[in-house]
Amino acid sequence: MKKILIPTKLDKAAGEMLKAKGFTVVQDYEKPMDALVKENADAEVLIVRSEKVTPEIIDTFPKLKLVVRAGAGYNTIDTKYARRKNVDVMNTPGANSNAVAEEVVAMILAACRHIVKGDITTREGLWEKKAFMGTEITGKTMGIIGLGNIGRLLAKRLEGFEMKVLAYDPVLSAELAEKMGVKLCSVEEIFGSADFISLHIPENENTKGMVNEKLLSLMKNGAMLINCARSGIINENDLREIKKTKKISFCTDVFPKDEPGKKTCEDIADLMLPHLGANTSEANFIAAKRAAEQTIAYFEKGITNCVVNKGLPDGLNVQFQTLAFVLTSLSRAYLGKDKAPVKIETSFYGNLHQFGKWMTGPIAAGIAGESDPFYDASDAESYLKQRGIEICDREVDESKHYGESITIDFFEGSGTINRVSVRGTIAENNIMISRINNFEKLYLEPTGHNLFAEYGDEPGVIGKIASLLGLEDINIIDIRAPQDRESGRSLAAIKTNVVVPDALVDKIKKAINAVNVFTFSLE
Numbered sequence: 001m002k003k004i005l006i007p008t009k010l011d012k013a014a015g016e017m018l019k020a021k022g023f024t025v026v027q028d029y030e031k032p033m034d035a036l037v038k039e040n041a042d043a044e045v046l047i048v049r050s051e052k053v054t055p056e057i058i059d060t061f062p063k064l065k066l067v068v069r070a071g072a073g074y075n076t077i078d079t080k081y082a083r084r085k086n087v088d089v090m091n092t093p094g095a096n097s098n099a100v101a102e103e104v105v106a107m108i109l110a111a112c113r114h115i116v117k118g119d120i121t122t123r124e125g126l127w128e129k130k131a132f133m134g135t136e137i138t139g140k141t142m143g144i145i146g147l148g149n150i151g152r153l154l155a156k157r158l159e160g161f162e163m164k165v166l167a168y169d170p171v172l173s174a175e176l177a178e179k180m181g182v183k184l185c186s187v188e189e190i191f192g193s194a195d196f197i198s199l200h201i202p203e204n205e206n207t208k209g210m211v212n213e214k215l216l217s218l219m220k221n222g223a224m225l226i227n228c229a230r231s232g233i234i235n236e237n238d239l240r241e242i243k244k245t246k247k248i249s250f251c252t253d254v255f256p257k258d259e260p261g262k263k264t265c266e267d268i269a270d271l272m273l274p275h276l277g278a279n280t281s282e283a284n285f286i287a288a289k290r291a292a293e294q295t296i297a298y299f300e301k302g303i304t305n306c307v308v309n310k311g312l313p314d315g316l317n318v319q320f321q322t323l324a325f326v327l328t329s330l331s332r333a334y335l336g337k338d339k340a341p342v343k344i345e346t347s348f349y350g351n352l353h354q355f356g357k358w359m360t361g362p363i364a365a366g367i368a369g370e371s372d373p374f375y376d377a378s379d380a381e382s383y384l385k386q387r388g389i390e391i392c393d394r395e396v397d398e399s400k401h402y403g404e405s406i407t408i409d410f411f412e413g414s415g416t417i418n419r420v421s422v423r424g425t426i427a428e429n430n431i432m433i434s435r436i437n438n439f440e441k442l443y444l445e446p447t448g449h450n451l452f453a454e455y456g457d458e459p460g461v462i463g464k465i466a467s468l469l470g471l472e473d474i475n476i477i478d479i480r481a482p483q484d485r486e487s488g489r490s491l492a493a494i495k496t497n498v499v500v501p502d503a504l505v506d507k508i509k510k511a512i513n514a515v516n517v518f519t520f521s522l523e
Helices: 013-020 033-039 055-060 079-084 097-112 115-123 149-161 174-180 187-193 236-245 281-301 318-335 350-368 377-386 461-471 502-511
Strands: 003-006 024-027 045-048 066-069 088-091 141-145 164-168 196-199 224-227 249-252 343-348 390-393 405-412 418-427 430-436 448-456 476-480 489-496 516-522
Touching: 003 013, 013 024, 013 281, 033 055, 045 281, 055 079, 066 281, 079 088, 088 281, 097 115, 097 149, 097 224, 097 249, 097 281, 141 149, 141 187, 149 164, 164 187, 318 350, 318 405, 318 418, 318 430, 318 516, 343 350, 350 377, 350 390, 350 405, 377 390, 448 461, 448 502, 461 476, 461 489, 461 502, 502 516
Parallel strands: 003 024, 003 045, 045 066, 066 088, 141 164, 141 196, 196 224, 224 249, 343 390
Antiparallel strands: 343 405, 405 418, 418 430, 448 489, 448 516, 476 489
């Protein structure tokens, strides 16, 4: 009889479903979590909402096998420590999506029509009608950063307001975006033209502080920024400075910690809510139901689709997952950041062929610009499919003797098809790019900062590039320059001591009349 502890305010449906299957359930949200943990140290399953699950808490449960986050985000759980302790961590993606999407609409309307302040002053006996001149949202432009479950539902909920919807999503194909009635744009384009901007992206190394002075300065006077994602995405100090000179509204539902006390953004927030995004009875019920269903399926059928911290199968070197991520990221950079593939074909040579599905997660992460070696294959496939991207694994010809290597091909476009093909391997425990398109024997270690330039082969081109870099005090660390004799082109792969700025990239491209110039950094 397995014991399950639910130390959070979760719909009783979870406990009832689990008890019906023979589990022993302790569900209590009034008693402090620390006390509940100590009293129920024999639990094998822990189901939480936004409570923190630290290494100390995990160590309290010697029999712990599973932690379930009844919701999507699991940054409050130490997933890596759980993995080291052989504890699986699950989430219930999509359970809270509609609740958060509706909250965004509610916050926009409340802020535009001064609902909160109007209620307070009217109850005080005042009549400040002139002070509360509002703004209509019908016909305005909404920018959505991230078209996952929440972003898509938000776009759908706004249809009734006849808004023009601009969206940024690093994976979504243009064809699928068109079907959804949204226009794909860069983040900069959205911040520069939208009347309302809503954030729906995870907080990680790539997105932390992403909304900074550079982006905020692009916003129109009178525009509104809404954050119901994660607080760390916005640089609060930069927002504070921008608001001194520009009229920008800021609505937020997220903070560094979910707890009482002063909030660091209270001086710049026009509307603050205590993380109410998922706080609806419907969302709570769905999250509870899914948490119970997934727990039952985990123990009865061994279903682990929603485990977010899966380990590796025996025989697979984690470096090859990193290689798959790097090859995908490089292919994406070569294709162009404003373009997403509609199809991905993979080839896994040697012993790697049996581990193909374990590469799907890193491939999806490489397209999205974030790396997580524990992405589940089925979730990654679903993620790509939702964004109109087909992925397939090809049969390989072992007579080519590529050893243990990976080839990834990107296909972009519906009429004219653009293709990028990259192959790599692990040599002396280092990632090595051996080929890009028809440029063979590249043998590039893609660490640090790299500048790639494809151009019509002729003397003096590398000298021109080196001269332009030198004028900007950029040092060259290494150069590789393979040729494609069939096309008459060369590819210069130049490792530099710093990132080559975009303006210089454009200058180099014009100076050598290049087919393609781009940068790729891997720290």
